[in-house]
Amino acid sequence: MKMLRFISILEGTSLLLLLFVAVPLKRLMDMPEMVSLIGPVHGGLFIAFNLLLVLSVSRFGVSAKHALMGFIASLVPFGSYVFKAKILSKY
Template structure:
């Protein structure tokens, strides 16, 4: 997966997507149901760093592969949707097979 430019984006997308799910489905309930705001603070910080890294990798892949604006815009949008990165990953995997 890390051998291709698109593979690097897929890899980053996995971690960004997982961090969003942990934030939404573990840290937020811990904050609101169990009164542990530090869970959101910690997981939110990690998710923020992963999101910024993901955006930098999107820019890198866009420049390296000379994508039009469709893929980078779609890649950013799905980062805000739970499970969005995993759905996009299927399309990127097909694209990776074609373009290498």
């Protein structure tokens, strides 16, 4: 569970960096390099977070409802932080 908590913070941070730093730099200052750098990192963390979420259902007794909430939270800015604070703190 510690790894899931850690990855949720990393995934949430990478999403925020992508949305609020890299994309504005690309669109406003014509600097697509940041998206090329942060995008794949975020993609890998997104996949790792959701794989760990699925594994935690079978190994740590996380309910399917909470896993679905975690997946939805990973799609929303700041969602991973809220998921970690509200849901993962119970496990």
